[in-house]
Amino acid sequence: MSDLTGKVAIVTGGNSGIGKEAAVGIAREGAHVVIAARNPAKAAAARTEIETRADARGRVETIPIDLASFASVHEFVDVFTAKHDRVDILLNNAGLVLHKRATTVDGHETQFQVNHLSHFLLTNLLHDALANGAPARVVNVSSYAHTRARGLDFDDLDWERRRYRGFAAYSATKLMNVLFTRELARRSDPDVLTANALHPGFVGSNFAREGDIGLLGTIGMPLIRPFAISSATGALTSIFLATSPDVAGLTGLYFVKGKAVKPAAHALDEAAATRLWEISEKLTQA
Numbered sequence: 001m002s003d004l005t006g007k008v009a010i011v012t013g014g015n016s017g018i019g020k021e022a023a024v025g026i027a028r029e030g031a032h033v034v035i036a037a038r039n040p041a042k043a044a045a046a047r048t049e050i051e052t053r054a055d056a057r058g059r060v061e062t063i064p065i066d067l068a069s070f071a072s073v074h075e076f077v078d079v080f081t082a083k084h085d086r087v088d089i090l091l092n093n094a095g096l097v098l099h100k101r102a103t104t105v106d107g108h109e110t111q112f113q114v115n116h117l118s119h120f121l122l123t124n125l126l127h128d129a130l131a132n133g134a135p136a137r138v139v140n141v142s143s144y145a146h147t148r149a150r151g152l153d154f155d156d157l158d159w160e161r162r163r164y165r166g167f168a169a170y171s172a173t174k175l176m177n178v179l180f181t182r183e184l185a186r187r188s189d190p191d192v193l194t195a196n197a198l199h200p201g202f203v204g205s206n207f208a209r210e211g212d213i214g215l216l217g218t219i220g221m222p223l224i225r226p227f228a229i230s231s232a233t234g235a236l237t238s239i240f241l242a243t244s245p246d247v248a249g250l251t252g253l254y255f256v257k258g259k260a261v262k263p264a265a266h267a268l269d270e271a272a273a274t275r276l277w278e279i280s281e282k283l284t285q286a
């Protein structure tokens with residue numbers, strides 16, 4: 001166990017599933033944990049549960065964020081920085097999979113914005129606070145699904161020109177999570193900031209429970225869910241990367257079950273990582 005007393009952590013999607021369990025683990029080690037969640041009632045309930053389970057009374061806070069809105073990401077950062085001047089751990093965990101194409105208030109395909117663009121924006125807006133937490137850690141929850149993406153279609157990241165395939169769009173965003181991690185690591189001094197990505201395993205969380213994965217998923221998921229690991233087990237690699245002294249200074253890596261492994265070849269494409277960064281900068285005006 002590390003002692004994170006005095007450290008500040010942000011967990012997006014910390015109200016549910018893997019994120020909530022990761023928040024418990026990080027709070028148990030003494031950090032002040034900010035749950036960034038879109039639903040205030042769910043966030044409040046999670047806060048009470050995390051405080052109780054982590055014995056962290058007064059050290060868990062909720063600040064609203066809707067990752068489907070860039071304005072909301074800015075509001076989150078305004079509220080956060082009015083209260084805190086540092087971020088030691090940023091766990092970009094929130095994510096969703098959608099069967100049908102949907103767009104955000106900013107006009108982007110929803111998975112692209114929630115799973116990638118808004119986390120890109122959040123991380124960049126927190127640049128100074130992360131520098132104050134040096135050596136700060138950014139941990140991005142990707143997925144094995146990134147291996148299913150055959151590269152990125154940079155001419156159609158919003159899926160306007162192709163037939164929409166929800167899982168393909170999801171896989172592409174999970175590839176973006178690894179590319180973003182590697183490019184962030186490349187652009188950062190590891191004494192100031194490290195960035196790593198991970199696959200949590202197949203986890204029986206609330207993920208894809210609300211008919212978001214179409215008929216096949218609705219029929220198939222209940223059949224395979226008994227083989228899923230618990231959210232607590234799925235959170236172990238997130239907690240490890242966020243807190244363990246064993247990974248101090250390690251950066252730009254992709255972890256599965258607590259070990260650095262090679263991601264898919266497309267995730268190692270440095271030109272794609274740079275191009276994604278530059279496009280994301282333009283789209284989010286970060």
Ligand SMILES: NC(=O)c1ccc[n+]([C@@H]2O[C@H](COP(=O)([O-])OP(=O)(O)OC[C@H]3O[C@@H](n4cnc5c(N)ncnc54)[C@H](OP(=O)(O)O)[C@@H]3O)[C@@H](O)[C@H]2O)c1
Nearest residue numbers: 013016017018038066067068094095143202203205206207
């Ligand atoms: N479960 C798996 O098998 C699995 C496998 C590989 C990777 N992952 C990744 O693990 C991460 C966590 O997922 P999970 O399994 O813990 O699923 P989960 O229980 O559904 O949690 C997802 C979290 O993301 C939040 N979220 C979704 N859209 C949002 C938005 N617009 N603004 C703010 N928050 C939003 C959800 O908020 P609400 O509660 O309000 O919906 C929830 O807190 C995701 O990035 C996912 O891609 C999961």
